[in-house]
Amino acid sequence: xxxxWTNYKVSGFYDELIRSTSRTRDWARPLCRFFSSxxxxxxxxxxxxxxxxxxxMGITFTVYSEEEGGSIDRTWPFDIIPRVIKKTxxxxxxxxxxxxxxxxxxFIDDLYHNQEIIKEGILPAELISDSENFREQCVGVTxxxxxxxxxxxxxxxxxxxxxVYVLEDNLRVPSGVSYMLENRAVMKRIFPELFEHYxxxxxxxxxxxxxxxxxxxxxxxxxxxxxxxLTPGIYNSAYFxxxxxxxxxxxxxxxxxxxxxxxxxxxxxxxxxxxxxxxxIYRRIDDLFLDPEAFQSDSMxxxxxxxxxxxxxxxxxxxxxxxxxADDKVIYxxxxxxIKYYLNEEPLIxxxxxxxxxxxxxxxYVLANLDKLVVKAANESGGYGMLVGPQAxxxxxxxxxxxxxxxxxxxxxxPLLTLSTTxxxxxxxxxxxxxxxxPFILSGKKTYVTTGGLTRVALKKGSTVxxxxxxxxxxxxxxxxxxxx
Numbered sequence: 238x239x240x241x242w243t244n245y246k247v248s249g250f251y252d253e254l255i256r257s258t259s260r261t262r263d264w265a266r267p268l269c270r271f272f273s274s275x276x277x278x279x280x281x282x283x284x285x286x287x288x289x290x291x292x293x294m295g296i297t298f299t300v301y302s303e304e305e306g307g308s309i310d311r312t313w314p315f316d317i318i319p320r321v322i323k324k325t326x327x328x329x330x331x332x333x334x335x336x337x338x339x340x341x342x343x344f345i346d347d348l349y350h351n352q353e354i355i356k357e358g359i360l361p362a363e364l365i366s367d368s369e370n371f372r373e374q375c376v377g378v379t380x381x382x383x384x385x386x387x388x389x390x391x392x393x394x395x396x397x398x399x400x401v402y403v404l405e406d407n408l409r410v411p412s413g414v415s416y417m418l419e420n421r422a423v424m425k426r427i428f429p430e431l432f433e434h435y436x437x438x439x440x441x442x443x444x445x446x447x448x449x450x451x452x453x454x455x456x457x458x459x460x461x462x463x464x465x466x467l468t469p470g471i472y473n474s475a476y477f478x479x480x481x482x483x484x485x486x487x488x489x490x491x492x493x494x495x496x497x498x499x500x501x502x503x504x505x506x507x508x509x510x511x512x513x514x515x516x517x518i519y520r521r522i523d524d525l526f527l528d529p530e531a532f533q534s535d536s537m538x539x540x541x542x543x544x545x546x547x548x549x550x551x552x553x554x555x556x557x558x559x560x561x562x563a564d565d566k567v568i569y570x571x572x573x574x575x576i577k578y579y580l581n582e583e584p585l586i587x588x589x590x591x592x593x594x595x596x597x598x599x600x601x602y603v604l605a606n607l608d609k610l611v612v613k614a615a616n617e618s619g620g621y622g623m624l625v626g627p628q629a630x631x632x633x634x635x636x637x638x639x640x641x642x643x644x645x646x647x648x649x650x651x652p653l654l655t656l657s658t659t660x661x662x663x664x665x666x667x668x669x670x671x672x673x674x675x676p677f678i679l680s681g682k683k684t685y686v687t688t689g690g691l692t693r694v695a696l697k698k699g700s701t702v703x704x705x706x707x708x709x710x711x712x713x714x715x716x717x718x719x720x721x722x
Contacts, residue, residue: 240273240280240667245660251399252669253320253659264323264719271431272318277665284662286427287317296419297477313416314710315423316661320672320692324438324718330393330401330676331686333585336576338389338678341406341563343579344572345385348562349375359574364595367646368562369616370409372524374531375559378548381454382682385560388447389678390414390690393586395657402589402654404673405569409561410521413691414677415478418443418485420691420713438688438716443677444485447519450681451486454553455516462516464488465506467496469522469538479521488519498542504552517553518543524558566615566649567593590652594645603650604641607634610650612641625701627653656701659712661694671695673703674714689714 247257254265261269275283296313322330347354348365355362365371390411392404421440425432448464455462466488468479483490495507496515505512520527526536531544546552562568570591573584592599592610603610607626614622624637641648658669676690692712693703703709 240275240660240665242269242273242667245667245669247658247669249397250655250669250671251395251397251657253322253395253657253672255660255669264717265321267434268319268321268431272660272667280662280665283427284317287315287423288312290423290426291315291419294419294422295477296416296423313419314696315420316670316694316696316710316712317424317427318660318662318667319424319713319715320659320674320694321715321717322689324716327438327688327716330586334391334676334678334686335684336580336582336585337391337403337406337572338386338680338684340576340579341389341408341572342384342386342680344575345560345563346379346383347579349378349559354575354578357578359578360568360571364567364571364646365562368565368568370524370559370561370565372559372562374544374548375557378557378559380547380557381456381550381553384454384680385557386563387450387454387555387557387680389680390675391678393674393676393690394589394654397655397657399657401586403572403586404589405566406564406572407675408556408564409523410475410556411675411677412475412478412521413675413693414443414687415481416711417677417687417689417691417714419481420711424713435715436718438718440687440689443687444482446679446685447482448486448488450679450685451488451517451519451553451555453681454555456550456553457514457516459516463506463513464517464519465491465496465515467491467493467518467520467522467540469526473521475521482519493522493537493539496540496543498540498546502542502546502549502551504540504543504546515552517555519555524561527554527558561616564616566591566613567595567646570649589654592650594641594648594650600641600645603648604638607638609653611653612637612648612650615647615649625653653701659692659694661696661712668698670698671701671703672712688716 243259245255247255291313354360386408390407394404395401451464452462466479466483480490497505504515506515522538525532526538528539528543529536530541547554573588576584592603594600610626612624656671658671660667661670672694674690674692677687679685692714694710694712695703696710697708
């Protein structure tokens with residue numbers, strides 16, 4: 238039997254494609270008609286073709302397993318029913334993301350200089366002095382254009398009333414964009430006819446836009462600056478992305494041992510022809526491992542003297558060290574105030590309501606309502622360090638209560654949003670699954686936002702955890718120009 242949308246049940250959630258009356262949304266009707274025209278075997282064949290394409294293209298991600306005693310490469314989990322957003326709605330989201338990143342860069346620059354936002358009493362000073370990601374080594378440094386977060390991945394969610402929220406900002410080494418690009422490549426392989434009849438905004442220009450952003454940060458003004466991607470190595474969970482982006486940009490993929498800082502405080506790459514000066518480093522290594530002279534002295538991943546070269550303006554580091562100070566989930570709660578302070582504008586995309594456990598009154602509320610809230614550690618990612626209160630056991634809630642009391646600065650809490658859903662293929666029929674979206678914003682001489690982003694979907698029924706390391710998958714994201722379709 239083909240997919241019958243009248244059997245698709247939406248209950249208490251905003252669904253991206255189907256209304257609560259089982260009617261498809263206007264902009265999704267051609268897509269839903271197409272999928273309902275496919276018989277069971279055709280759906281299975283297309284799904285199998287997608288899985289074979291993913292294997293043949295080598296699209297993998299790495300997870301760490303105590304049971305397996307190390308890291309495991311797994312095939313990227315992908316669902317063939319795309320997520321669709323109207324272009325008119327996306328245009329508003331894009332403006333909101335540009336606004337947010339502009340304010341974040343002004344905020345970070347202020348923190349490493351005059352700290353006016355603290356002097357004005359908008360941000361408590363102790364939140365920065367206690368921050369794990371504030372780097373004293375960056376105080377007084379001004380990167381080109383005052384840009385610290387050149388690449389940002391902001392996670393967006395939609396609540397049951399259809400409102401879009403920013404769930405968190407990823408400003409250190411945000412990952413996932415390669416999967417966005419590969420998802421599109423897979424969909425074009427297995428559903429070429431859909432791309433003939435739908436006006437789908439492209440994402441293929443991201444590597445070009447990324448290269449342009451990186452090149453614009455070069456301290457030497459020359460037509461072809463030397464750009465490298467600095468990776469921790471093949472055992473990193475995002476190594477596929479590191480190698481993919483380097484290849485797509487025509488940049489060198491290097492490890493720390495491939496680089497050195499010479500007596501002139503410039504960075505050089507070891508090549509078979511000798512040393513070649515490096516202008517821009519797209520680093521995929523955390524701050525603390527970047528330079529054993531400035532940070533963790535036993536780091537084998539970084540380059541001795543790299544911070545010295547950066548602070549003297551001889552090399553650009555993307556993202557800049559210290560940008561993670563605004564990646565803190567506690568600081569996230571103050572981003573709307575930062576937008577108002579630096580831009581004198583109201584946020585175009587709201588934050589999720591957030592309780593700060595460092596504040597006694599808010600902490601008491603959180604501790605009294607752990608069964609209703611989601612608790613997150615300030616600097617964890619990937620779905621780790623998190624308590625989903627309504628789904629947790631009493632023992633888990635008691636454990637988190639102890640953690641909060643022991644280190645309240647390290648925890649925030651938010652209401653459990655009823656995340657939007659979208660049809661996801663289960664065997665040969667569609668079921669609703671919860672999802673989020675990570676668009677990527679590039680900040681160089683100009684600001685660029687991907688048309689869409691990486692849609693991550695919770696493949697387990699009822700789950701709201703979308704991270705691939707926690708059993709989630711992904712979808713292609715279509716921004717549809719309904720007027721052109």
